[in-house]
Amino acid sequence: MPNHTSPHHPLTELEISELRYRRLFETAQDGILLVDFHTGMILDVNKFLLDMLDFSKADFLKRHLWEVGVFKDIAASKKNFRTLQRKRYVRFEDLPLVTKSGKKMDVEFVANAYQVDGETTIQCNIRDITSRVQAQLALQEAEKIAGLGSYNLDITTAKWISSALLDEIFGINEFFKRSIAGWIELIHPDHRQMMSEYFQTHVLGQHHPFDKEYMIIRRSDKSTRWVHGLGRLEFNPQGQPTRMIGTIMDITERKRLEEKILADKFIDEAILESIGDAVFACNSDGHLILFNKMAESVTGITAKEAIGKHYHQVVKFIQESDGTPSDDFIAEAIAKNKITRMTNHTLLVRSDGKKIPVSDSASPIKEPNGKIIGCVCVFHDVTKEYQVDKAKTEFVSLASHQLRTPLSTINWYSEMLLSGDAGQLNPKQEQYAKETHHASKRMCELVNSLLNVSRLELGTFSIDPKQTVVKDLIQTCIKDFRHQIKTKHLSLTQKYSPDVHSMLLDPKLFSIIIQNLLSNAIKYTPSSGKIRLGLTKDTDSILITVSDTGIGIPHEQQDKIFDKLYRADNAKAVDPDGSGLGLYIAYVIASNAGGKIWHKPNTTAGTSFFVRFPITGMKSKTGNKQLT
Amino acid sequence: MKKKLLIVEDEPTLVSALVEKFTSADFDVSVATNGQEGLAAALAQHPDIILLDVIMPVMDGMTMLYRLRLDPWGKDAKVILLTNLTDAGKVAESLVQGVNDYLIKSDWKLKDIVDKVNEMLA
Numbered sequence: 001m002p003n004h005t006s007p008h009h010p011l012t013e014l015e016i017s018e019l020r021y022r023r024l025f026e027t028a029q030d031g032i033l034l035v036d037f038h039t040g041m042i043l044d045v046n047k048f049l050l051d052m053l054d055f056s057k058a059d060f061l062k063r064h065l066w067e068v069g070v071f072k073d074i075a076a077s078k079k080n081f082r083t084l085q086r087k088r089y090v091r092f093e094d095l096p097l098v099t100k101s102g103k104k105m106d107v108e109f110v111a112n113a114y115q116v117d118g119e120t121t122i123q124c125n126i127r128d129i130t131s132r133v134q135a136q137l138a139l140q141e142a143e144k145i146a147g148l149g150s151y152n153l154d155i156t157t158a159k160w161i162s163s164a165l166l167d168e169i170f171g172i173n174e175f176f177k178r179s180i181a182g183w184i185e186l187i188h189p190d191h192r193q194m195m196s197e198y199f200q201t202h203v204l205g206q207h208h209p210f211d212k213e214y215m216i217i218r219r220s221d222k223s224t225r226w227v228h229g230l231g232r233l234e235f236n237p238q239g240q241p242t243r244m245i246g247t248i249m250d251i252t253e254r255k256r257l258e259e260k261i262l263a264d265k266f267i268d269e270a271i272l273e274s275i276g277d278a279v280f281a282c283n284s285d286g287h288l289i290l291f292n293k294m295a296e297s298v299t300g301i302t303a304k305e306a307i308g309k310h311y312h313q314v315v316k317f318i319q320e321s322d323g324t325p326s327d328d329f330i331a332e333a334i335a336k337n338k339i340t341r342m343t344n345h346t347l348l349v350r351s352d353g354k355k356i357p358v359s360d361s362a363s364p365i366k367e368p369n370g371k372i373i374g375c376v377c378v379f380h381d382v383t384k385e386y387q388v389d390k391a392k393t394e395f396v397s398l399a400s401h402q403l404r405t406p407l408s409t410i411n412w413y414s415e416m417l418l419s420g421d422a423g424q425l426n427p428k429q430e431q432y433a434k435e436t437h438h439a440s441k442r443m444c445e446l447v448n449s450l451l452n453v454s455r456l457e458l459g460t461f462s463i464d465p466k467q468t469v470v471k472d473l474i475q476t477c478i479k480d481f482r483h484q485i486k487t488k489h490l491s492l493t494q495k496y497s498p499d500v501h502s503m504l505l506d507p508k509l510f511s512i513i514i515q516n517l518l519s520n521a522i523k524y525t526p527s528s529g530k531i532r533l534g535l536t537k538d539t540d541s542i543l544i545t546v547s548d549t550g551i552g553i554p555h556e557q558q559d560k561i562f563d564k565l566y567r568a569d570n571a572k573a574v575d576p577d578g579s580g581l582g583l584y585i586a587y588v589i590a591s592n593a594g595g596k597i598w599h600k601p602n603t604t605a606g607t608s609f610f611v612r613f614p615i616t617g618m619k620s621k622t623g624n625k626q627l628t
Numbered sequence: 629m630k631k632k633l634l635i636v637e638d639e640p641t642l643v644s645a646l647v648e649k650f651t652s653a654d655f656d657v658s659v660a661t662n663g664q665e666g667l668a669a670a671l672a673q674h675p676d677i678i679l680l681d682v683i684m685p686v687m688d689g690m691t692m693l694y695r696l697r698l699d700p701w702g703k704d705a706k707v708i709l710l711t712n713l714t715d716a717g718k719v720a721e722s723l724v725q726g727v728n729d730y731l732i733k734s735d736w737k738l739k740d741i742v743d744k745v746n747e748m749l750a
Contacts, residue, residue: 401683401711421648
């Protein structure tokens, strides 16, 4: 095997050195160019560079460095060469080159001038950094997407370098002094002390990773921003931290959102806790997810006990009448997607077994897409209202009883006097007895009207529609007025459409309306006048008309005629004793029962009143009192 | 034969008027001034009809009616409530107890009450 170091072919030191250099030159993983210092003529080029740039050796040799076509900017290249001649060293970290096939690449270019045997030669080392540049660009892009700026802190010098995004977050430019003191200055005064201590003690002192959210004052626009800083320490062999590499993320938006959510939550909780009503919420399966303080107080069950359980197990609503469960309104709110109310007279069974009257409503909880995810139930203890209402009912009941008893006495005794039970009266006695009887009857009517108004206004009257033959009911009302009609020689014509038979009406309330209209027609129509009463039907309603040839309603007073206690001037003249309640009562009843009442002056004389009810009948209404 | 009427009413002036009117209408009238007396009188005399007030001392009309209905004779006795109470609850309660009519005193003339009773006994 040949041996180049054999004594038969001794190599000079120079030859050995040359050989070593040649091997290095040929096998190097960098591109190498040897250039004449004075002319810039390329003297040699290694294979690696030729492969890198796709050129042949002939393309390079005997040409000037800037002539081979790899440098994009020939003028700049010439200038750089002159710098190289002057400084004997140049370094470009990121130099763009073009390969023979036109591919662009980034290289690190380092050129050194050195002397061999009195000859000055330039060696250029060219390293392909395209993938590194791409990786850096990708990293920058990733930083941008993640909103993450990065830094690299040299702890020994207390200097740091930062990525473009970090500069953007901090609002700093290239002139900013990137030191620990500089960083501290950027921190919001409220956090400065805390962060300084954290960094010194926790991170540098105890070698914990940096992980902290803090506020900064952005240098460029002086805005307050929240950032999340992370950092990892690197240590020297002695265990001293030498470097910290980390990221900074702008979390201002998140923080603001969090603060808003927190504020909203506080407000919601404060409202829920301080609200005078008991509130609980359940998910769509009926399991409780919220139970406020008042709910605890009313039910005697703590939120801790309640939450997670089905509302059936916790809140027991029952009917006052028979004790059967009465919580269908919650399921109904979820199932039918509407606000529901519990039925009247619902009791809540407390944990101690005590039953208390409650009033309540349930409302579905909806996601923005409309999906129902649960139900909120609001209720309150109505014991007091219940007691007050009961007291009111009893008072009205008692007052009516007490007022009517002496009136009954006057009625009956004046009646007996008038019917001669105590002997024949002389004309004057008869007149006085009649006045007494009349006044007493009026008093009775007034008491009834006032009680009705009180019930109407309390909203406690009930509407209880029953199948009623409309014509029969109207005729019963007329019967009460037969005597007055006859006395005043009025003509009453009645017209009933044959297709109106029976419908759902509360007979008592319907009678009150008809009686009031008829009574007015009779009262305000002069002797020998005409009253027409009609009942007709159209597609979806019935219409009752009471028309008279009476004194009419003054034009300017027509819109007040249904007001409580209002009496038209001409009506006062005819009957000074009217209460001004009849039409008001008729109006309130009609409106509450789903009907409508109005009037229109007749073209010749008098007025027509109209009452319309839907063919489906009066609207039912629960209440604990009837009108009289 | 005269029809027997029991008036259960605590207000003396009203009792007097009723007694006078029904007596002259040829009724055999007896009077009790509270529910307890009224119940005893009803069960002893078996009147053809009872005019019963509601609010009375000792025992009210509704209690008397309830007890009356427990009696084999009383369960079918004719009873008219004659009261000035217009409370719906009382009306409903009386209907449950099987009252034959419910008249508001102040709205009814004596003559009409007599007619009503006669009509009911016809």
